[in-house]
Amino acid sequence: MDLxxxxxxxxxxWLPAHLKDDVAAELAEDIRSEIEEAERAKGRxxxxxxxxxxxxxxxxxxxxxxxxxxxxxxxGPELYPVYIFVLxxxxxxxxxxxxxxxxxxxxxxxGFVPEHVPSFQPLNSLLVAFAVVTLIFAVIERRGLDPVVxxxxxxxxxxxxxxxxxxxxxxxxxxxxxxxxxxxxxxxGYLSQTQYDFRHGHIAFSPEWVPYWQVIMVFAFAxxxxxxTNLFRPYxxxxxxxxxxxxxxxxxxxxxxxxQSHFLRAIWAxxxxxxxxxxxxxxxxxxxxxxxxxxxxxxxxxxxAALWRLFHLKGGRGLAAA
Amino acid sequence: xxxxxxxxxxxxxxxxxxxxxxxxLTLAVLGALTREQYGYTLxxxxxxHGMAIDEGTLYPLLRRLETQGLLASQWREEDKRKxxxxxxxxxxxxxxxxxxxxxxxxxxxxxxxxxxxxxPG
Numbered sequence: 001m002d003l004x005x006x007x008x009x010x011x012x013x014w015l016p017a018h019l020k021d022d023v024a025a026e027l028a029e030d031i032r033s034e035i036e037e038a039e040r041a042k043g044r045x046x047x048x049x050x051x052x053x054x055x056x057x058x059x060x061x062x063x064x065x066x067x068x069x070x071x072x073x074x075x076g077p078e079l080y081p082v083y084i085f086v087l088x089x090x091x092x093x094x095x096x097x098x099x100x101x102x103x104x105x106x107x108x109x110x111g112f113v114p115e116h117v118p119s120f121q122p123l124n125s126l127l128v129a130f131a132v133v134t135l136i137f138a139v140i141e142r143r144g145l146d147p148v149v150x151x152x153x154x155x156x157x158x159x160x161x162x163x164x165x166x167x168x169x170x171x172x173x174x175x176x177x178x179x180x181x182x183x184x185x186x187x188x189g190y191l192s193q194t195q196y197d198f199r200h201g202h203i204a205f206s207p208e209w210v211p212y213w214q215v216i217m218v219f220a221f222a223x224x225x226x227x228x229t230n231l232f233r234p235y236x237x238x239x240x241x242x243x244x245x246x247x248x249x250x251x252x253x254x255x256x257x258x259x260q261s262h263f264l265r266a267i268w269a270x271x272x273x274x275x276x277x278x279x280x281x282x283x284x285x286x287x288x289x290x291x292x293x294x295x296x297x298x299x300x301x302x303x304x305a306a307l308w309r310l311f312h313l314k315g316g317r318g319l320a321a322a
Numbered sequence: 323x324x325x326x327x328x329x330x331x332x333x334x335x336x337x338x339x340x341x342x343x344x345x346x347l348t349l350a351v352l353g354a355l356t357r358e359q360y361g362y363t364l365x366x367x368x369x370x371h372g373m374a375i376d377e378g379t380l381y382p383l384l385r386r387l388e389t390q391g392l393l394a395s396q397w398r399e400e401d402k403r404k405x406x407x408x409x410x411x412x413x414x415x416x417x418x419x420x421x422x423x424x425x426x427x428x429x430x431x432x433x434x435x436x437x438x439x440x441x442p443g
Contacts, residue, residue, distance in 0.1 A: 023381070025397075026361060026406050030377050033362035059378055067382045 003048060004031050007055045014065035023068055031055070074138050078145060083137045090133055094126045164312040167234045175227040179220040186217050194265075201269030208261035215254045219247050236309045245306040249299060256295035262288045347375060349425060351383060352418040355393060358409040360400075384408055392417055 008028055012020045034054060039045055046054070058064060075083045185191050191213040194205045226243055264284040267277050287294070327335065350373045354364055361381060368375050375383075387393045392414035396407050410418060 025404065026381060027377070029360070029403065029405050030362050030365075030381070032403070058376075064378050067378050068385065 003051050003055060004028070004035075007031070007058075007061060010061035011065050014062050015068060019068055023065075027064075031058075074134070074141065076141050079137055079141055083133070086133055086137075087130060090129045091126065094129055097125070165235050165309075167230045167236060169231060169234060172227040172231040172234070176224055176231070179224045179227075182220050183217065183224075186213055186220075198269075200271075202266065203264075204266040206258075206261040206263045206265055208258055209263055212254055212258040212263075216251065219251050219254070222247055236313060238310065238313065241306055241309045241313075244309075245302060248302040248305075252295055252298045252302065256291040256298075259287045259291040259294065343373070346425075347373065347379070348383065348387070349418070349421055351375075351380070351387070352392065352410060352414060352421070355408050355410050356415070356418070358407050360405040360407045362405075364408065387414070 008024045008031075011027060012024050015023055031054070035046055035051065038050070038054070182191075192210055194207060194209050196203045222243070226240060226247065229240065262284055264281060267280060268274075350368055350371070351364070354367050354371075359367065361377070361384065364384075365375060365377060365380055368380075384393060384395070388395055388408070392411060393408050394411045394414075397404055398407055399405075
């Protein structure tokens with residue numbers, strides 16, 4: 001019976017004090033009854049191996065004890081979908097911050113990051129963020145969801161179903177307005193000079209500044225035409241997706257060409273220390289060095305956006321329908 | 323002869339079968355305790371009627387039903403050994419009767435739905 005006593009002790013170890021003796025007594029009776037029945041059937045006492053097999057069949061003491069305990073979960077099924085959703089957002093933000101930190105440090109050197117900011121450790125930040133989110137949800141879980149909050153919802157306030165192929169009118173209007181502002185500035189002569197003198201300052205750009213804006217004007221007119229079409233026919237077509245792609249790639253290429261020219265040549269303003277301007281010039285120089293990777297990165301994003309639009313073309317013509 | 327299933331379908335079936343049995347276990351336990359029994363004989367009774375239940379499931383279930391007021395238990399000596407005897411409490415008897423009505427209703431409903439002429443098309 002030594003094995004049975006040891007088994008019972010092991011089960012008791014995992015039980016709360018108020019259950020230990022009661023559960024152990026009932027379990028002991030059940031085990032003894034089972035042993036007695038087996039002994040009657042065999043006509044002899046059970047061997048130690050046979051008792052061990054009988055106990056093994058009952059399961060690990062910890063698992064046996066766990067069945068007497070109320071089921072606890074850190075995050076329950078009601079909160080779990082929200083918890084996962086928040087974790088995904090946190091992961092995305094942490095990764096974006098890590099990428100930005102890496103880009104700043106590798107592009108502009110450690111000197112760009114202020115000294116009081118500790119060195120960025122993406123894995124640590126991610127783990128801490130996950131731990132904090134988990135802790136918050138565990139507290140909410142423990143306190144229990146407020147039944148009033150659960151019942152207080154109105155189907156009418158649910159978000160409308162998003163039409164992924166529809167072009168928002170506000171986006172089209174915004175595009176037209178922004179391009180019109182540029183056109184006005186250009187024809188008013190503000191973008192056709194390389195030197196700008198202000199009352200308390202001066203700024204000088206590279207000679208590429210003027211042709212850059214001339215090229216941008218061509219794209220601005222194209223974009224106004226495209227956005228005006230989108231305004232009245234607010235669903236993407238393959239042709240307009242291609243046009244948008246060309247315009248965006250063209251504008252990005254022009255901007256990166258401007259970056260390469262070290263476009264910020266001189267800058268000063270009253271009361272601002274020279275070091276601040278020197279730092280700006282240095283950033284301009286680094287941007288010139290990184291112009292090609294910057295173009296590649298933007299082109300990748302623009303290409304992905306075009307593919308997404310193509311995928312969601314309305315009327316079953318998109319890749320999504322394939 | 324039953325058609326051979328793929329292991330995936332077999333697993334799904336086993337899970338659903340266990341789920342179905344689990345749902346009926348409480349009813350079987352309540353039914354068996356219309357007469358007083360202690361844990362081990364209760365387990366044997368259920369097994370003889372084709373509702374085998376392991377002790378790791380039975381004893382916590384008995385404890386829960388007692389906490390809910392459906393069972394009453396008493397430690398008593400029998401054959402020079404202390405045993406805990408269970409039986410339905412008055413509330414348990416009433417709940418069991420109502421659950422049986424519900425269970426029969428569900429059985430009839432499921433049978434009705436499963437009969438030819440009730441399916442789509």
